[in-house]
Amino acid sequence: MLYSTGSDAIFNHINPFTPLLTTNYMENISKQIYQEASDEILIQQYKAGSQDAFDVLYQRHLPGVYKRVRCVIPENDVEDVTQDVFIAALKSLSSFRGDSQFRTWLRTLTNHKVAEFYRKRTRKQEPLLAPLSEASGRMEGATSQVLEERIFIQNALKKLPENYREIILLRFAEDMQFNEIAELTHQNLEASKSLFRRAIAALRNHLDE
């Protein structure tokens, strides 16, 4: 099942008079309920056949995924790679067992899709970073200097070891606080800050090259 329509079991469960209500009214109410539901409940509802549940998951997590992808992928390909992430999520959500948080699972999926993007580019022998002229077409208001700097930094980020790149993206792209990063990576706060400092130092070395 890929993005199929189906019954909204959560709503049916709550309201025993479902057949008496109009479909639109039901849809609006179920969407409202979904907005407040946790990721776990939404995943269960999606598995039960609710497309609305996935829509809410998408709207909730798109900004984070998009921002992370935007930090490491050339501007022209950001939306395609973001779509790849959510299509992959749709395909494998039925096998998601909930051992980790959905956000963590989605982050891993995003990293895989970013790596796949660069693998494909390398195979096709395309330039790893889009030309400045291409990128500027997509980004209104950004000066060429800013774009050049962004491309330069993306390139440097790509060269970093995975744990260094990850901690920079968690702080800058996902706006996670250091204590949250420490919790996520099962480290103490001091170790996380130390890793961050080393990551920034490595990035600086690449930028100075």
Place this chain on the structure above:
Amino acid sequence: MDQSGKNSNLIKDSNRLADFTDQVLNGKLEKVESNVDGELLGLEETILRLKSSIPSTPLDQAAIKQMQVRLKTRIQREAREVQPPFWKKWIEIVSRPQLGMAFAVALVLVVLVIFSPSLSTAGPAPLTGTALAPSSTKNILIVSIAAGVMLIFFWMKRPK
């Protein structure tokens, strides 16, 4: 400087850099702190470069909706483009009740024709004086079964 002193300096630098990053990302600082020098100064400059180059404008609701529409369009397009493998098509056909039944009937008839002793030419010799020789009986039976199966098939496929 001994090892423990070096470590304590690194911890201090890590904490200062983390605090500096927090303030920069919260919009409270836009330039390097004046009281730092050496390596920490360079690291703070890198933080400022990262902050200015990483896009900070969040996606608004309209953009999210548009992207969602484009995602759905792409999913539908890809679903149309992807051809299911042969075995999947075959299972799909056989799992339809009417076609499945026709297939099963045809299969049973074929098995009967092949293994039924009365239709087989092997074994004891046929009785002499019968109206039709066994081989011609078999041929007629096979033709009529095939015709029957074809009739069932065309009946199934008739416009409804």
